[in-house]
Amino acid sequence: MRDCCWIISDGTIGMELQCKALAESLDLKYQIKHISPSRILTxxxxxxxxxxxWKNKYYTKEFYPPFPKVSITCGRRHAGFxxxxKRMSKGKVSTIHIQDPRINPGFxxxxxxxxxxxxxxxNIVISKGSLTKINKDKLEAxxxxFLGLVNHLPQRRIAINIGGSSRGVAIDKASAEKIVDNLTLLAKKSDCGLMVTTSRRTDETIKYQLRKLNEKRxxxxxxxxxPNPYIGFLGLAETIIVTSDSINMISEACSTGKPVYIIALGKNNKRKQSFLxxxxxxxxTRPFDGHLQSWTYEALNETERVAAIIREKLSNDNVI
Known part of the structure; x- marks a missing residue:
């Protein structure tokens, strides 16, 4: 790996993961600078x-020379950092920001x-969905x-990834019960093995209902x-079912090239609905209606594609 870069993050897993994925695809050695979100800069x-x-100690305790050649941030609340x-380094740091900061791109x-x-x-590179670490080698490894964990399940396996409440959308008991009822029906009528994971946002209401599924053989x-078998389950599955709340999880599922079904979970804002x-x-993807079919499509490979474009730009600017 070449030339150190800084990933600036408040520890939010989904955002930090995208930064890491891009840094690794750019073949950049990185340090993670964990900061607390600033109300002003957000x-x-x-x-x-x-x-x-930025001369305040709040910022300088993490940002001090020697500065990196590259910084990577994700999400509006990190854009100000x-x-x-960039200003503290007198313009020497090349800044890469992921997601729309909703300010002048010239910053x-x-x-x-x-x-x-x-x-x-x-200076904008367009991506389809989120940047991920998912690729063929990662899935196979x-x-x-995690093969030993699921050896007792039928050979045909389905990965089911459940999210939860997000900003402005709370998942109620009725929604949780409906999801579990649909999965219970699938477990009964299908000859497949169901491999279920949840996210950090998954409500206890849903987790409680999901525990009932563990009684099924x-x-x-x-x-x-x-260890979390999330990526292992993606690799072991022939079909993937994902809840609609997470662009990250859907992007990861679509990076496998396997059929992806979407379970509606809560109300989507305009941006998320556009992605879906x-x-x-x-x-x-297709909406999940209880029936399973097989189809093919070109797997998302956005991290590598985006990295190739940015790598050329950084090279042209003599940054790397």
């Missing part, structure tokens, strides 16, 4: 360029904007690692004990 990221703000670092050297966000510009629900519509129109 509301007004452009204020990161104001010297009196990238701008501050950054490179922006990676999901297709379902509106911003466009010369994790499938081999052809179902395994990962309950957080031991695109994945379905491109033949990657």
């Amino acid at each position: 509301a007004l990221p452009q204020f990161g360029a104001i010297p009196l703000l 990238a701008i501050a670092l 950054f050297d490179h922006l990676v904007i999901p297709e379902h966000d509106p911003s466009r510009g010369k 994790e499938a081999k690692r 052809n179902v395994l629900v990962y309950e957080g004990i031991g 519509d695109a994945m379905q129109q491109e033949g990657r």
